[in-house]
């Protein structure tokens with residue numbers, strides 16, 4: 447019988463996940479289909495119950511449901527619970543179990559350039575949901591330090607206080623981060639600043655960037671934000687948001703099927719969708 451996979455979000459029309467996963471199902475000759483469902487927040491509990499009753503094999507969860515879905519699942523993996531957000535649900539026997547592959551997906555995207563974080567001094571820009579998933583995943587992997595820079599410093603302080611893993615961390619302003627930027631070997635931009643259509647914006651100036659640093663942006667539209675463009679001009683290595691998006695999907699696909707999929711194929715598919 448054909449297996450059902452899905453993504454729940456609102457809005458959901460622009461999601462690139464259905465084409466990416468359906469391409470993988472046909473490539474690996476699996477009798478499965480991945481369907482996008484637009485679900486209003488008030489209907490989320492019913493939607494989860496309905497999918498469970500219909501025998502869904504697994505699904506993704508996206509904005510705005512990543513946190514609010516947690517009470518409606520039978521089990522939640524420890525890291526996802528600590529992050530407070532689930533983006534991947536797997537049917538395990540009769541139960542629906544939630545995982546977070548956003549943070550681990552980001553980290554796996556980095557592994558080619560940075561196989562171990564143990565020597566890294568990390569700066570995360572932003573203190574929203576994406577920063578939280580990346581921060582906790584990175585902190586778990588024992589870097590030398592991870593500082594959080596945010597426009598609203600109180601939100602960064604809260605994030606540092608919430609971190610369940612022991613790591614040297616400071617909450618700082620964007621202005622301070624700009625001044626001490628040369629201290630960091632890995633810089634991760636997690637805000638929406640620089641996303642289309644406001645492509646000329648960047649969260650902070652890069653004058654003090656260390657040329658040896660690696661600079662990442664989780665935005666993939668445009669593929670090269672102004673922030674990455676300037677970092678590249680200075681001589682730093684850069685990574686755009688395509689890797690995180692593709693790897694979070696690859697880790698979800700692996701949880702559902704046991705197969706770690708062809709990353710290059712996934713990237714090609716997403717690049718085609720981006721046009």
Ligand code: ATR
Nearest residue numbers: 572573574575576577596597598601636637638639
């Ligand atoms: P997400 O869950 O997608 O990460 P979010 O929770 O809304 O989104 O967080 C957005 C992040 O972008 C925050 O760090 C936010 O800073 P504040 O906490 O000060 O709001 C940051 N951000 C958004 N627009 C910004 C801007 N114009 N300048 C600086 N930071 C901005």
